[in-house]
Amino acid sequence: MVGNGAKRIIGQTIDYPESDRFAHISVWSVPGSEAYPEGIKYSMHYGNKPGDTILGYDNAHPETKGHERHDGGDIDGDYEYPGSYVEVLQRFRREVNEYEQD
Template sequence: MADESDVVKEQTTYKDGMVRSITMRPTESDTYPCGWKYRLHFGDTNGNTILRYDNSHELEKGHERHTTDGVEIIDFPGMMVLHDRFLREVDEWWEQNE
């Protein structure tokens, strides 16, 4: 079982109403065979999603990437690789929307 000190929870709310929220928790639960329960979210304070990676339904659906275009199933590359990909994609969004 994961120690609470192993859980990463970070939320940043920007002055323009955007939110970046990261939750990553190592787990030995059979519900999450990859060993992680995670949600990497970027959107606005009205609840709209621009980008989100999660495995909320890993056994049924696998790992998901949510965008304004819909949901796609992705291969899980490892937690830190996915975390870094998420941060890079959020940075790219900012660059394109400034």
């Protein structure tokens, strides 16, 4: 996402070679809009190299419910956005660490 006042805040990929998994975190500051009222667009994905999603958080689908938590291939219908991408990021990192310790 380039232009339109968008600015990358975080762009990071972390490899976990022992489990053959990775985490990718992308956070953008974007102009506030109906789709992104908080002025933030984010995607946090934890999965394996074959392409399976284990865990994910995003608001990349504003035409649906907006903020989503993905548990494997399913959407967590009980997920409530805590009000800040920083809180989402902290939860994501905590959950990834739990998966990596199993």
